[in-house]
Every structure is written in C-alpha cells, then in structure tokens.
Amino acid sequence: MIRRVRQLGKMGHAILIIVCLAASMIPISVSAESEPKTEGDIRIVATFFPIYLFTKNITAGIENIKVEILLPSTYGCPHDYSVSPDDIRKIHEADIIVMNGLGMEEFLSKILPTEKYNPRIIVASEGLKPIKLRYYEGGGSSSGSQHENNPHIFASPKEAAEMARTITDSLIQILPQYEDNLKKNGRSYEEALDNLSKEFSDSLQNLKNPKIVTVHEVFDYMARDYGFIILDVIEKEPGQEPSAKELISEVNEFRQEGVAALFSEPQYSTRIVDMIGKEVGIPVYSLDPVASGPIDPPLDYYQAMMSQNLTVLMKAMK
Numbered sequence: 001m002i003r004r005v006r007q008l009g010k011m012g013h014a015i016l017i018i019v020c021l022a023a024s025m026i027p028i029s030v031s032a033e034s035e036p037k038t039e040g041d042i043r044i045v046a047t048f049f050p051i052y053l054f055t056k057n058i059t060a061g062i063e064n065i066k067v068e069i070l071l072p073s074t075y076g077c078p079h080d081y082s083v084s085p086d087d088i089r090k091i092h093e094a095d096i097i098v099m100n101g102l103g104m105e106e107f108l109s110k111i112l113p114t115e116k117y118n119p120r121i122i123v124a125s126e127g128l129k130p131i132k133l134r135y136y137e138g139g140g141s142s143s144g145s146q147h148e149n150n151p152h153i154f155a156s157p158k159e160a161a162e163m164a165r166t167i168t169d170s171l172i173q174i175l176p177q178y179e180d181n182l183k184k185n186g187r188s189y190e191e192a193l194d195n196l197s198k199e200f201s202d203s204l205q206n207l208k209n210p211k212i213v214t215v216h217e218v219f220d221y222m223a224r225d226y227g228f229i230i231l232d233v234i235e236k237e238p239g240q241e242p243s244a245k246e247l248i249s250e251v252n253e254f255r256q257e258g259v260a261a262l263f264s265e266p267q268y269s270t271r272i273v274d275m276i277g278k279e280v281g282i283p284v285y286s287l288d289p290v291a292s293g294p295i296d297p298p299l300d301y302y303q304a305m306m307s308q309n310l311t312v313l314m315k316a317m318k
Contacts, residue, residue, distance in 0.1 A: 041065070042065050042066065042095050042096070043068070043093055043094050043095050043096070044065065044066065044067045044068070044094065044095065044097075044098060045067075045068055045090050045091060045094040045096070046069055046098045046099075047069075047070045047071065047097070047098070047099045047104070047105050048069065048076075048077070048078055048104075048291070049071070049075075049076075049292050049293050050155075050160070050302065051099060051100050051124055051154070052067065052069040052073070053290070053299075054098075054124065054189070054302075055067050055098050055167055057164070057185065058167055058182060058185050059182070059185065060185055060299060062178055065175075073294065073295050073297070074292050074294075076267040077104065077151075077218070077267070077291045078104065078105065079238045079239070080239070082107065083108075083111050087111060088111050091108075091111050091117065091119075092117045095120065096119055096120045096121075097120070097121050097122070098122045098167055099121065099123055099124065100151060100153070100154060101124060101126060102125050102130055102149045102150070102153060103151050104152075122166070122171070122174075123166075124154075124164075124167050125151075125153050125163060125166075127166065128153060128159060128163070130150060130153070131150040131220050131221060131224060132148050132149065132150065133149065133150045134217060134232075135217070135233070135237065150221070152217065152218040152219070152220065152221065153221050154289075154290070155218050155219055155221060155222055155290065156197075156219075157193055157196040157200055158221075158226075159221050159225065160193050160302065161190050161193035161194050161196075164186065164190050164193055165186070167186070168183065168185075168186025168189075168190070171186075172186075193302075193303070196306055196307070197225070199307075200222075200226045200306075200310055203310055203314055204227060204228060204310075204313065204314070204317070205227075207227075207317040207318060208260075208317060208318055209258065209260035210228040210229045210260070210317055211228075211231050211258065212228065212231065212259060212260055212261050212262070212317065213230065213232055213233065213254055213261075213262045214230055214233055214234070214287070215233065215234050215235055215263065215264055215268050216233050216234070216235045216268075217233050218289045218291070219263070219287060219289065228313070228317060231254070231259055232253065232254075234262075234272060234273060234276065235268075238268075241272050242272065247275075251276060251279050254282070255280050260282070260317050261282055261283045261284065261285055262276060262280075262282060262284045263284070263287045263312075263316075264286050264287075265286065265287060265288065265289060266286060266292070267292055283316065285312045285316055286312065287312060287313070288308065288309060290302050290305045293305075
C-alpha cells in the first residue's frame with residue numbers, strides 16, 4: 001500500500017509544524033499544485049543515521065538524487081540535540097526531508113520550513129504501531145505526556161523493513177520519474193531486511209532465559225517483535241545515570257528477577273552497566289541499535305550490525 005506524503009501547505013503551516021513533531025501525524029496527499037522539480041539535483045535530507053542509511057539504500061545509484069544526513073553520523077539519537085547554522089542551511093536547501101517520527105525529531109521545531117522553505121516531509125514510522133515509553137524525558141511515568149511514544153522503532157529489523165517500504169513508496173509518489181529505480185532498490189532492500197527479521201524470529205525461539213536489562217528504552221520494539229523481555233532499563237532518562245538509591249533498587253530487582261544479562265550500548269558509557277553486572281553476578285554484553293555509525297557506511301551496515309546483535313542475544317538467552 002502506498003503511504004501518503006505530508007506536504008507543508010501555506011494555510012495549515014503552523015498546524016503542521018506541531019503535527020510533524022507529534023507521535024502521530026495526519027497525512028496529506030501530494031497535490032498537483034506543487035509538483036517536485038524534475039531538472040537538476042534533488043536534495044534529500046535524512047534526519048539521523050538509521051534514516052540516512054535506509055534512504056541511501058533506496059536511492060543508491062540514481063542520478064540527480066543527492067542524500068545527506070542532518071546530524072553527524074556519530075551522534076546517535078537526537079534526544080538533546082541543538083541545531084546549528086549548518087543544519088538550518090541543509091533544511092532550507094532540501095527538496096525532501098525523511099524523518100523517523102514518533103517525537104524523535106522534536107529539535108526540528110526550531111527550523112521546520114516556513115512558507116519560503118517548503119520541502120516534502122516523509123515520516124518513516126507512519127502507520128506503524130508505537131510502544132508507550134515506560135519513562136519519559138522528564139522522568140517518572142510516561143502517562144499523559146506528549147513524549148509518551150517510544151521513538152526507537154528503527155532498532156527492530158521488522159520495523160526497519162516497514163520503514164523502508166514507507167520511504168520507498170513515498171519517494172515514488174513524490175518522484176514518479178524515478179519509479180523504476182526506486183522500486184528496484186527499495187524492494188531489494190526491503191527483502192534483505194525481511195530476511196534479517198526472519199532470521200531473528202527463527203533464532204530467538206525457545207529461549208532458556210528471556211529476561212534482560214538494557215541501558216535505556218531503545219530495544220523495546222525488538223523485544224516485542226521477537227519475544228524476549230526487557231525487565232527494566234538502567235537509565236530512566238537517556239544519558240542520566242541512576243542515583244545511589246536507584247542503583248541499590250536496581251541491583252536488588254535484577255537479582256530477584258533472575259535476569260540473564262545486562263546490555264550496554266556503543267553510544268553510552270559502560271561504567272554503570274559493568275558495576276551493576278559485577279554486583280549482581282551476571283554477564284554484560286553490548287548491543288548496537290545502529291543509532292550511529294561511520295561517516296561513509298557500507299549499504300549493508302544495518303544488516304551487519306544487527307546480525308552481530310543477534311549472535312550476542314542468542315549467547316545471552318539461549
């Protein structure tokens with residue numbers, strides 16, 4: 001099914017700025033009044049690393065389509081990101097913006113297009129079922145918060161395949177002159193991600209102990225899609241280490257629940273995770289959500305990293 005693409009119209013611009021930053025966005029069909037340019041380079045800006053990686057795969061080798069990343073590829077999830085003058089330039093020069101959605105790009109509220117700068121916006125998570133955050137960025141329960149949806153949907157291969165389909169279908173709708181190449185690239189990439197997802201499903205059956213703990217709420221979609229349990233997270237707010245009182249509570253909880261393993265992430269310090277693992281007496285491993293990566297990644301970087309994750313998960317829970 002072709003997903004409809006949002007367009008920032010003149011009359012509804014202020015409303016759409018708010019909608020684009022919300023967890024759910026109301027799609028608006030592409031109109032004949034604002035057909036994309038067909039001559040010269042078409043500039044696509046992807047907000048951060050996984051979205052950039054998906055978009056690069058779909059547009060690979062297509063002449064006149066230029067894809068660049070907004071955040072530095074090594075940055076990770078943009079929870080506390082502050083825009084720079086160069087970010088503003090990229091947004092203002094973009095014909096198409098591809099974003100994660102689910103509140104991940106809240107920082108864009110400062111630089112979203114005006115009537116003068118009006119790119120098409122593709123929300124890769126559109127139509128997918130979100131998970132509610134256990135904790136939101138202000139701390140405590142997420143109930144009633146505008147940040148209640150977990151934005152880390154890209155960290156599950158199953159969801160990544162659906163996001164790739166949304167990007168492909170949306171780009172075909174915006175750029176019909178490139179339909180054949182976009183469809184060929186997109187379907188090939190979707191198939192690779194579907195195969196990866198099947199490998200996860202087949203491998204994570206009959207787990208000896210499906211209970212794990214992660215640093216923060218980045219792997220919840222993966223756990224939902226492949227049937228293991230994330231008992232809790234160490235950092236209730238990304239990048240904020242637990243207090244001494246919280247550490248004692250976590251150690252007691254993890255010991256009582258018989259957690260199989262703790263998982264750190266390349267984007268975060270391992271100090272607290274290692275300390276808790278030693279205290280509880282359980283192994284510590286690393287999982288990479290592919291929220292960041294090299295400046296010039298190979299096109300199969302997501303599959304390679306996720307395959308490594310699968311190996312580690314099987315070692316910890318089988």
